Amino acid sequence: MTYRLVHALDGAGFDRFAVSYSGGKGYHIELFFDRAVSVEAARKFYATILQHAEIGPDAHGKVEFRPSSTQGVKLPLGINQKTGRYCGFCDTADGLRVWSPEESREYFRRIRKTDHQRVLDFIAEDVEAYDQREAAEMEDAVARHKPLPIYDQSESFTLARASDRYMHGMTAPGQRHNSFLMLARFMNHHGHDQADALELITEWFAWQDRTFYKSDTEFCARDLAECIEFVYANDQTLHAETRDLTVTFAEIDAIIRRCPGKSQKALTYAMLIHSKRLAAENGVFFMTYKQMEQTAGIAERTARRHIDGIAEIGVIDIVRRNQRIPGTKFNKPNFYRMTLAEQDEEGGRGFEIANGTTFADVVRNMYSERQIRALLPRRQSDAILTS
DSSP: OHHHHHHHHHHTTOOOEEEEEOSSSOEEEEEOBSSOOOHHHHHHHHHHHHHHTTOOGGGTTTSOOOSOSSOOOOOSSSBOTTTOOBOOEEOGGGTTOOOOHHHHHHHHHHOOOBOHHHHHHHHHHHHHHHHHHHHHTTSOGGGOOOOOGGGSOOTTSBHHHHHHHHHHOOOSTTOHHHHHHHHHHHHHHTTOOHHHHHHHHHHHHHTSOGGGOOSOHHHHHHHHHHHHHHHHHTTOOOBOOOOOOEEEHHHHHHHHHHOOSHHHHHHHHHHHHHHHHHOOTTSEEEOOHHHHHHHHTSOHHHHHHHHHHHHHTTSEEEEEOSOBOTTSSOBOOOEEEEOSOSOOTTSOOEEEOOTTOOHHHHHHHHSOHHHHHHHSOHHHHHHHHHO
16 A cells, blocks of 8 residues: 555645655554645545545545544654654555664654645646546547556666666665566566566576665565565566657558447557557567556456457458467466558658547548548447547
8 A cells, every 4th residue: 555655646646745654564654744624624625635546435444544533643754652663754665664763863854845735736636637537428439539547657666777777786775675576567567477477586686686676585486476466566677778659541441341349449549559558579569458458448357359350351460369388277377469551652641649639639630530430330429529
C-alpha cells in the first residue's frame, strides 16, 4: 500500500511528502501544508489519491485518514510505546529501510511544505475529470479509446537502460531498489509472468557486487517481491524509443470497411495504437486481454471473443497465442502483428495522434459527415459524430 500511495502522489505531482515507520505494523505518509485546509478538503484529497493508487473501498481500513475527530496524528521521530521501536523516516527508493535518528532529524529539517492551493485545485480538477469519465461511459464503444498507463512511463525506465543493467549489473551503491523496479518492468515488457520475473531477477541479484548494498538477504528478497508485485499490479513496462504516432488514412479506412461491429472497430484501433507504441522492428507486439479491455473500452470477454474474428478478416495476425510453457500451468505471452495497409494510393494521408485521441477523433478528421453516414450504420455514425 505504501508503494502504491507514493507512486500515486508522485504521479499527481505531489513530491513534498514524507514517509515514516509507525514502529509497529505499518507506515505513515505525512503532508505538511503551508496553510490549513478543511477536513472535508483533506478527506477528498485522501480519497482521490486512493483512487489514483487503485486502492478500492475494501482496503480503506488498511489506509487510514488522520487526523479525525477521534484519532490524532502519530508524530514521527518518537518511540512506539508498545514495541519500543524508533519511528524514523524512510523512503521507498531505499526499500523502506528505517533511517537512524540522526538521518531522520536531518531529513526532517529539509522537508518542504505543500502548497494548499495545489491540493484544492487538484481536487477540483479530479471532480471535473470524474464527471467527464462518467459522460464518456455513456458513449458508444466505437467512439472511445483510453490510453494505457504504460504509454506514459518515466524516461528513467528505458529499455536500453534496463537491458544494460540486466547484462552488466549494478555499478554503484544505492542502485539495488531501483534496479528491482527497473528489471521488473523489463520482465513485464518482455511478457514474463510474475513467477518468472522473480526467478530471473533473483538469479541476477545473486551475482551482484555485495559492497553495493547493505541490507541482508531476507530484506532484499522481500523488497524484490514487493517491487515485482507493484510493477505487475500497475502493469508498468518500459520506454523503447520515441515512436511515430501517426495513423494513415489506409489504416483507418481498413478498420471502417473491414470490421463490421463497433467492438471489432474499437479493438482493432486499440491494437493498432498499441502496436505503434510498443511493437518490435518486425511489427510483433505483446498485448494482454486486460490491456485490450482498458484501452478499447470493451469487456475482456468481448476482446477474447473478437480476436479470432478480426484475425479472420485480416486486420491482425496472431503470431502466438495460448502456448503452454513446458512443465508449468502457465502460457507464454500472446503476440500479434497488425496487417492493415500502411499507405493509400495517394501516398499515405495521415493523422498525428496523442494520448487520448479516440477513434472518433481520427475518423472525423479523415472523412466528411456525409461519408461517415454512408460508410457506417446509423448508431455507429451517430456515436462518431456526437462524441
